[in-house]
Amino acid sequence: MTTSRHAQPTPGDLVLPCLNEAEALPWVLDRVPDGWRPIVVDNGSTDGSAELALRLGAHVVHEPRRGFGAACHAGLLAATADLVAFCDCDASLDPRELPRVAAPVSRGDADLVLARRRPTERGAWPLHARLGNRALSRMTRRRTGVRLRDLGPMRVARRASLLALALTDRRSGYPLQMVVRAADAGWRIEETEVAYRPRTGRSKVTGTWRGTWQAVHDMRAVLR
Incomplete structure (x- = not known):
């Protein structure tokens, strides 16, 4: 089910997977650049996130x-614009960075752009999350030949091309499966960087050792 206060097509759609992010949503949605439609995918929130996002003008x-992965893919299926971006909805990433990140895809110079995290202060990216990410980046390089320093929580590609990848992972492995299948398809993959702030609220994945372990487990399954 979808609800929206937007009627006109826009140049880009921004998919924002959301699980209990009411505290972060105003900050995030206020920074979505002109020309980008925010698609907030509510994944079972109990804090009124969906209702708040709708009031703030997002497509829900x-x-x-x-x-x-289920939330990301639902957002992709709901997208209608040529360009589709994905971004965490916890205020750790600033959507105002999006035009710069999307520029190589928009110009036709790249097929997928991943924005690696550059922590802005101590504690923004916990040690266990950084170690898990580093291990996955090495495994991804061995599997695909693509040299990445991060799996890119902000990323941009063309909608039709993403749909053609036929992604099947619906858990934490979704971002990695996107990279692996894109590399196998011969996509031009670029990496840039974005500032990474301490998230608002508690992380469902990287905020705990258990969450990080589950994410790494899901992604290792994708690489196998």
């Missing part, structure tokens, strides 16, 4: 099946 998609 309800995805009852829990999982980061």
Whole structure:
């Protein structure tokens, strides 16, 4: 089920997977650049996130099946613009960076741009999350030949091309599966960087050792 206060097509759609992010949503949505339509995919929030996002002018998609990949893919299916971006909805990333990140894809110089995290202060990116990410980056390089320093929580590609990848992971492995299948398809993959702030609220994934372990487990399954 979807609800929206937007009627006109826009140059780009920004998919924002959301699980209990009411505290962060005003900050995030206020920074979505002109020309980009925010698609907030509510993944079973109990804090009124969906209702708040709608009041703030976002297009809201309800995805009852829990999982980061399920939310991302529901947003992709709801997108209508040529360019589609994905971004965490916890205020750790500033959507105002989006035009710069999207520029190589928009110009036709790249097929997928991943924005690696550059922590702005101590504690923004916990040690266990950085170690897990580093290990996955090495495994991804061995599997695909693509040299990455991060799996890019902000990323941009063309909608039709993303749909053609036929991604199937609906858990934490979704971002990695996107990279692996894109590399296998011969996509031009670029990496840039964005500032990474301490998130608002508690992380469902990288905020705990258990969450990080589950994410690494899901992504290792993708690489296998």
